[in-house]
Amino acid sequence: MTDRATPHPAPPTSHPAPPTPHAPLPPAELRARLASRLPAPARDWLDTALAGAAPAGAGEPGWRLSFAEAGRxxxxDAADDARVLLLHAAGAGPATLALLYRQGTAAERRAVLRALPHLVDGDQALDLVEDALRTNDTRLVAAALGPYGARHLPAHDWRHAVLKCLFTGVPVDSVARLAERARxxxxxxxxxxxxxxxxxxxxxxVPPDLYRVLALTESQPAPSEES
Amino acid sequence: MRIFDPHIHMTSRTTDDYEAMRAAGVLAVVEPAFWLGQPRTSPATFYDYFDSLLGWEPFRAAQYGIAHHCTIALNPKEANDPRCLPVLEELPRYLVKDGVVAVGEIGYDSMTPAEDHALAAQLELAADHGLPALVHTPHRDKLTGLRRTLDVVRESALPVDRVLIDHLNENTVKEAKDSGAWLGFSVYPDTKMDEDRMVAVLRAHGPERVLVNSAADWGRSDPLKTRKVADAMLAAGFGEDDVDLVLWRNPVAFYGLSGRLDLTPAEAAATHEGNSILRGGE
Structure with missing residues (x-):
């Protein structure tokens, strides 16, 4: 990596990023929250798409089309939540999630990463998190450091991910269980x-976030702490 | 002034270009999938390229306040290499994606039977997926290529008013206009069209259904040609409404046929303070 020799101006336009929730909402709550802010046609589409994704229909390609077209x-703004709900409704397992991630747009990959904590118990999907952390897409890096990454990333990889946040300007507030793992x-x-x-x-x-994380490392680990 | 560049290969351009484009008024671009200069030898390299057009490149564009969409296709030049043909079978999974606003670039390069097949097959894919098509006309033997292109379009399931015929010039504009297709002009430093010729074509044929692009890529080209055409139009007496029609409303109308054009810089939201393009520099 090379650093630029001269300062670069900030992007001309930017909008506040939706916060990445550390503890993902249960699907029913997520659906209610999403439904309340969708216009009627989009809500109707979502109801139909979720019904079509229910496990009986999960083998059908129809819900995968719904997963792709959720944005339009x-x-x-609502597509992330809609896609996470579709993955829940379909009961997507590690193999399906891996396929959707590998064949997904950046937005679809982000939704897969966000859905991992509820859908995968073990570390079978860790390679998706590692893939996202190799990108320079800050949306993917932030999503990779959600609760699933916090639970399963080995200490070395996790530390490098935190450092990458500081390099690329991902707010460390989006890192799940930061205080707990940094302690x-x-x-x-x-x-x-x-x-x-x-x-x-x-x-x-020096990014101000660096000192915040540094302060967190100085507290003592709890007796039961892993890594 | 708001500018939509309906044909530019940003993969080959730098962040300096994005910055200059945004400063010149470019708020939206469409990046057609095309040849990369070095011929590809396996389908997998196409998939990485398509994924980039649906991932990294829109992310880069969003950091400069530019909405980025793409068109997906097997280009005619590489449709002649049997090693690349499996790409045609994989296109449907890409053509359902949110960021894909047309099938393209398709069309003719050397007018071979393999190109006939790829063009016809991909026009059908466009019709099947509710997408318009970006069809370029060949560099060599252009008028013959245009006529053969229009014949294939008329035989396809895709209505000609959902087709943008690109790289037009003084010799091909009339037949293309009479066909009912949308009319694309690429403005280059040396070849294709230049600003003054473009203004003359607009005078002769009007601004309706006309789109102007820079087609900037890895060759000698200029990503600010759209703005330079706008300035040349104003200097030649066209009104601001004409400029807005050609440089904004026409491309919005054409790619809007997909139902997938999203011009809110929503993707920029996620970048917020994220400047990973800066690679840690500040």
Whole structure:
């Protein structure tokens, strides 16, 4: 990676990102919340699509078409939630989730990542999280660090992911279980310190989030803490 | 001034281009899938390319406040390589995606039987998926290529008013206009059209159903040609409404036929403070 020699202006337009919920809403609650903000035609489409995705129909390609077209049917802001609901309704398992991720647009991949905590118990979907963390798409990086990533990422990979957030400007507030995993993590503290020193040597500012994470590493781990 | 570049290969351009385009008024682009300069030898490389047009490239564009959509197809040049033909079988799973607003670029390169097949098959795919089609006309033997293209379109299930015929010039504009198709013009530094010729064509044939693009790619080209045409139109006495029709409303109307055009910079939302393009630089 090379750094740019000159400062780059901020993007001309940007809108606040919808917060990534750390504890994903149960599907019924998510559906109610989504239905309340959708116009009637989009709500009707969603009802039909969810009925078609119910496990009896999950083998049919129809619901996968619904998964693809959720953006134009419900609008880009609602599409994430609509896709997560479709995955729940279909009872998508690790194989289906992997297929949808690999054949998905960035928006579809984000929805798969968001659905993982409720749909996959073990670490079978960890490779999807690792794939997302290799991208430079901040939407995917943030989604990869949701509750599923927090539960299953090994310590080394998790630390690098947190550092990547600081590099790419993903707010660390979107990292699930940040305080819990950072607590007492001396290696993460060292990496943050080195990063701050590198920025200082280059005459650059240090992202404020770095000091927040550094402070979290200084608290002692709870006795039952893993990693 | 609001500008929609309906044909530009941003994959080959830098972030400096995005920045300059946004400053010039470009708020939306469509990136047609095409040849990359180096011939591909296996279908899998197409899928990575298509995924990029539906993932990384819209993300890059959104960071500069530009809405990015794409068209997906097996281009005519590579349709001549049997190793690439399996791509045709995989197109349906791409043509249902939200960011895909047309099938394209399709059309003729050398006018071979393999190109006949790929063109006809992909016009059917467009009809099946409720999408319009972006059809380019060949660089060589252009008028013959246009006539053969229009024949294939008329034989297809896709109505000609859902087809954009691109890379037109003074010699091909009249027949294309008479067919009822949408009319695309690529403005280049050396070849294809230039700004003044474009203004003359607009004077002669009117701004209705005309789209102007930069078709900027990895070759000698200029991503700001859309703005330069707008300026040339104003200097030649066209009104701002004419400029808006050609540089915004016509492309919105054509790609809007897909029902998938989303011009709210919603994708920019996710970038918020995210500047991963900056690679840690500040």
């Amino acid at each position: 049917r419900t609008g880009p 007492g993590d001396g290696e993460l503290a060292r990496m943050l310190g080195d990063f701050a020193a590198e920025r200082g040597a280059a005459g650059r500012t």
